[in-house]
Amino acid sequence: MFAVTDIAKGVAEGNFLLLAKTISQIENKVEGVDVYLTNLVPKAIPIIGITGPPGAGKSTLIAGLVGEWIAAGKKVAVLLVDPSSPFHKGAILGDRIRMKDWYLHPQVFIRSLASRGHLGGLNSSMIELTTLLQSVGFDQIIVETVGVGQSEVEVASLADTTVVVLVPEAGDEVQMMKSGLMEVADIFVVNKSDRPDAQTFTNHIRQMMMEHGVSADLVKVVATVASQGLGINDLIQAIASHQIANNVLGNYKKIIFTKAIQLIVAHKMQQLDLKKLEQDIEAATISEGFNIFSFTQNYF
Numbered sequence: 001m002f003a004v005t006d007i008a009k010g011v012a013e014g015n016f017l018l019l020a021k022t023i024s025q026i027e028n029k030v031e032g033v034d035v036y037l038t039n040l041v042p043k044a045i046p047i048i049g050i051t052g053p054p055g056a057g058k059s060t061l062i063a064g065l066v067g068e069w070i071a072a073g074k075k076v077a078v079l080l081v082d083p084s085s086p087f088h089k090g091a092i093l094g095d096r097i098r099m100k101d102w103y104l105h106p107q108v109f110i111r112s113l114a115s116r117g118h119l120g121g122l123n124s125s126m127i128e129l130t131t132l133l134q135s136v137g138f139d140q141i142i143v144e145t146v147g148v149g150q151s152e153v154e155v156a157s158l159a160d161t162t163v164v165v166l167v168p169e170a171g172d173e174v175q176m177m178k179s180g181l182m183e184v185a186d187i188f189v190v191n192k193s194d195r196p197d198a199q200t201f202t203n204h205i206r207q208m209m210m211e212h213g214v215s216a217d218l219v220k221v222v223a224t225v226a227s228q229g230l231g232i233n234d235l236i237q238a239i240a241s242h243q244i245a246n247n248v249l250g251n252y253k254k255i256i257f258t259k260a261i262q263l264i265v266a267h268k269m270q271q272l273d274l275k276k277l278e279q280d281i282e283a284a285t286i287s288e289g290f291n292i293f294s295f296t297q298n299y300f
């Protein structure tokens with residue numbers, strides 16, 4: 001595997017070849033990855049998660065954020081977690097088109113990831129990859145996920161700041177409740193605020209926050225029209241204040257707790273031989289008096 005200093009040198013020069021190769025090695029869990037990861041020395045760069053229903057304007061917003069940050073001389077990394085469902089096949093192409101301005105920019109690294117790695121549905125390398133990005137010289141790190149199911153929402157909850165992007169449309173509030181987006185949001189964005197019912201929708205979110213006991217001081221609601229670049233600076237400010245609040249509250253420990261659980265569970269899962277489990281069930285259920293508790297204890 002490549003030395004972190006060489007990857008960082010490439011990133012500084014706008015050459016992301018070694019980084020891209022290393023990401024593939026981590027995703028494919030090639031030999032030596034475990035030791036490689038234990039030698040990373042990440043900087044405390046907060047991970048920004050951007051989630052929300054399909055087509056809400058997440059990528060357009062990110063393109064706006066990227067534009068502001070690179071103008072300020074920053075290096076930006078964007079991970080796009082592709083929904084694996086064939087229903088969302090168009091998303092990848094859409095992202096490519098919308099973010100095409102930045103695909104070849106020397107300050108911007110963009111990479112698509114498959115969302116379904118192993119059991120559990122999470123991209124199994126999200127934590128590893130964001131930690132790598134924190135170790136090679138990026139100033140801003142963004143992860144885009146589509147908030148369609150619980151697992152995607154969980155991906156978002158691994159971020160230090162989770163931005164939930166919604167659009168003023170009937171039924172969205174129901175979708176938000178169902179998918180648990182209310183619980184993970186650090187910032188709400190009402191995108192497509194050029195639509196006439198935007199204010200009503202914003203009021204609705206505020207009301208729902210109250211019902212869920214979410215403080216309006218802590219969780220900001222930002223109106224944007226991403227396609228026109230409106231509200232991007234408000235969002236940047238909201239992100240910055242959330243990051244300050246996070247530091248004050250020591251929230252990073254909560255995120256580490258969640259990440260640690262994910263990594264430990266993933267490791268335990270890897271040790272489980274699913275084929276053998278299936279065969280053992282086949283054999284065990286033939287006899288009478290099968291008890292699932294004593295059966296599973298053989299695997300603890």
Ligand SMILES: Nc1nc2c(ncn2[C@@H]2O[C@H](COP(=O)(O)OP(=O)(O)OP(=O)(O)O)[C@@H](O)[C@H]2O)c(=O)[nH]1
Nearest residue numbers: 054055056057058059060091146191192225226227
């Ligand atoms: N009217 C209007 N359209 C917008 C706005 N922001 C984005 N769009 C459009 O909405 C569509 C979807 O935008 P994307 O940025 O691809 O949305 P997304 O949430 O990344 O979509 P997926 O990744 O497929 O889930 C595009 O056609 C955008 O041009 C906005 O503020 N107002």
Ligand SMILES: [Mg+2]
Nearest residue numbers: 058059091095
């Ligand atoms: Mg997108």
